[in-house]
Amino acid sequence: MALSGVEIFKHLPKTNCKKCGFPTCLAFAMKLAAKGVSIDACPDISEEAKKLLGEASAPPIKLITIGAGDKAVKVGEEVVLFRHDKKFFNPCGFAVAIKDTELSDEIKKKIEAVKTSEIDRVGQKLRVEMIAVTDSANDPAKFASVVKNVVDSAPGVPLILHSMNPSVIEAGLAHCADKRPLIYAATNENADAMAKLAKDKKCPLAIYANGLDALTSLSEKVKGLGVEDIVLDSGARKAKDMLEHFTMIRRSAVKKSFKPFGYPVITFANRDDSMMEALIAGIGVMKYASIIVLNSIEKWKMLSLLTLRQNIYTDPQVPMQVEQKIYKVGEATDKSPVIVTTNFSLTYFIVRGEIENSKVPCWLAILDVEGLSVLTAWAAGKFSPTKIAAFIKESGLEKTVSHKEVIIPGYVAVLSGSLEEKLGEGWKVVVGPREANALPAFLKSKAV
C-alpha cells in the first residue's frame, strides 16, 4: 500500500541537508508520497529504508520499455484516471499484426506501411510504433523466418512476438532477443516456460488470462517466477469488456495500489471492418490501453487514431503551441491579406481552417505568446502592440507582401491605434471579426 508523506518521513535521515533539491526532509517525503520524485534523490538514506520506501514510492503502474534504441516504446507509469487530474504520461503504442502465414507481398506492404506511417501534427512526429508478428501455423521455423524478415526490413521497429507456444517464441527470439521484444503471451498453462524465456533474454512479458480474477493470480505467479516487466491482457475484446476491465485495472492500480495490476495493458482491436476497428482502438486510446494491436493501418485510420492519441495525451496544463512564423495559406501572393493571431494551437487551427474555408489565400502571422489564446495573451501583455510590431518587422513580411496592412482579431480592436504607431509610417491596421467563424464572410467582402 502507498505510504503517506508523514509515514515516509519517519524513514528519512531528517537532516534537512537539501541534497535532494528540497528544502526539508518533510518536503521531500511529501513529494515522494505524491510520486513526483525518485527515492534515489536522497544520497544518505539507509539501504533498509530505501528498500522499504522503494516499493511505496514506485509509480502505481510500472514503466515498461519495448524495443531498444531511439525507436523504443515506453508505456505505463500512469498516475490518474482522468486526464484533467494531472495528465496521461506515456502515449499508448500502436502495433500492426502480421501473421506468419500471410503472403510475402502482404507482409512487405505492411512493413512498408509502418515505415511510412509518420505524420507531423502540431510539431509532433506521430507514427505506428510497433509490429506484432503472430504465429498462425504453430511452426517455429516459419515464425522465425517472418521475424527475421521484419527485423531486417524494419530495423529498430520494436516487436511483439505473438504465440502461446514457448518453442515458437524461442525460435523468434533467436533473431531479436537483443532488441527487447514484448513476448505475448504467458498463460496459466505455459507460464513457467514463457517466464524462463523472458528472464533469460531480459524481455518484457505479456500475460493473458480470461477475466480479472484469473489475471490476478497469473500476474502474481509470473512475478513469483522472477519476471519484473509485465504487460496485462484480461482477454477483453468487446468494447464493453475493454472499458470495464481497463477501468477496473487502472482504478485498482492507482487508487488501491493493487500490485498484480500495476502494469500496462495490451489489447487487440482486430475487426474485419476497418472503420469499426478504428473506433474500438479509439476506446482503448481514451480508456487506459497502453498497447493497441491493429489488423490494418490505412493512412486515414491512423490519422484519426494518432490525432486522438495526441489529443488525449496532451498535458491539460500546458497549451499546445505552434511555431512562430508567417504561414502561407492557399496560393497567397504579395497582394494577399495578412492576418495576425497567437500561437495557441487551437487558435491557429481554427483560424487557418476558416481562412481555407473562405477560399481567400492569406498570410497567417503567428506570434509566439507561449500558447495562450488571443484574449488571455492580450491580458497577460504577451499580445501587445510592441511585440506584434517587432515580430512583423523581424519576420521579413515586408519582403513577402507589397502592401502594408495587417488584420488583427476583433477582440483586441483596442490595440489597433497603438499598433499602427509602432509599425510606423504607411502601415494600416484593420480590425477583423471577433470569432474565427466570421472570417470567411469578412475575407470575401474584403476581396471584392
Added chain:
Amino acid sequence: MAFTIPKENYNGKVYEVELGVGDRAIKIGGESTLPFLAFEGEMPNRPSIAIEIQDLPPSDWPDTVKKVYEKVSSNPVAWAKFCQDELKADAVALRLISTHPDQKDTKPEDAAKLVSEVLNAISIPVIILGSEHIEKDIAVLKTVAETAKGKNCIIGKAQEENHKTIAAVAMANEHKLIAMSQLDVNLAKQLNILLTQMGFVKERILTDPMSSALGYGLEYTYSVMERIRLAALQQNDGAMQPPIVCDIGKNVWKTKETIAAEAELPEWGSLEERGIIWEAMTAAGMIMAGANLLVMRHPKSIELTKKLIEELR
C-alpha cells in the same frame, strides 16, 4: 491477493429527459454512473443521435457528406422524411441557418412556416436550432417555439447573452432547451443556475458544453464533459445534471481532414473514409466523456457510432 471490483459510490444522477411525442418519443440521460460502467450503476438510455438538416442546401458541406443528401437537401421537408424513413434516425436537428443575417436573413415567420411543415411531415423528435446569431435567434426561436407548441421539441441554443428570452419561450411552449456555454465547467454551471433562477425547470435543460472536432480541441470538450459528469455523480450537483448534447457535425465537416483531397495530402489517405471516421471518432470521444445526444451528419458515421454504442452496452 484477491481482486475485488473497485466500485465508486455516486450520490447523484443525470436527469432523464423525454423528447418528442407519441410512439416515436425518446428518452435520454438518467444514468447513475460514468458512461457505460454498468458494474456500478444504471444507464437506462443509450446516447441518441439526431441527424442534422438545414433550411438551405448545404453549400459549405464537403462533397463526401453533401452527396448523400443531394436528392433531398433542396427541400427540408423531404430531407427530414428521408432521415426518418430511409436512415431510421432517432431524431432530426433542423438548423435554421438561413435566418442568419449573413445568409438570407430569413424572417422568423418564414422560418416558423418551415418548422411547421417539417413537424407535420415526421413523427420523430425535432431539435430546432437557430443560426447562433445572438440577436436574430431571439426573434426566430420565439416564433418557431410558438409554432412547435405541443411537440416537445428541443429549442436552442440559449447562450448567456440571450438566454432569458429564449428560455421564456421554451418554457411557455413546453419545449426542452439547449443551454450553450463556452467550453468551461463553471460557465456551463452558471448558465444552468441563471436559467433555474428565472424559473426554468432544470429537468428541461440540456447542456451544450460547446463541441469540438477531433484534432481541433476535442481534448478540451472531453475534459470539460468528464468534469461535468463527475460533479453530477459525485457531488450530486443539480446544475451539472442535465443531459449533455454535442453538436459535432458542424465542427467535424469544416476541418481540413474532411475536406482535403488525397491528391493534395497523400499521407492522409482516402478522403471518403477519412471524413467518415473523423465524425465517428469525434462521436466516440464525446460518448466516452458523457454525451447523451449527438447531432451528426454522415449516415455512415452515425451507423458506426450506433454499432459502437451497442457494443458498449
